[in-house]
Amino acid sequence: MDTVSPLGRSALKVPRLGVGAMTWGDARFALFNPAKQAYGSADGVEEEKRALETSIAAGVSLFDTAAMYSTAPRRAD
Numbered sequence: 780m781d782t783v784s785p786l787g788r789s790a791l792k793v794p795r796l797g798v799g800a801m802t803w804g805d806a807r808f809a810l811f812n813p814a815k816q817a818y819g820s821a822d823g824v825e826e827e828k829r830a831l832e833t834s835i836a837a838g839v840s841l842f843d844t845a846a847m848y849s850t851a852p853r854r855a856d
Contacts, residue, residue, distance in 0.1 A: 797841030799833045803827045 783792040802820055821827045
């Protein structure tokens, strides 16, 4: 997983493949994480730990932890 691409127009280079980890973490904070409300949580910390370790062992170095993304701004017509 050593192929990298520029991130947007920045000089930052990121791997082309990553792991979405937005639903990982303490379930008590689900109120603040729409994805956790929509998709649910893992079956505990041990499952999340195994997923992280397996990902790292497979060469993953990009973990996307965003709880949500903004929508595109609407154009005024």
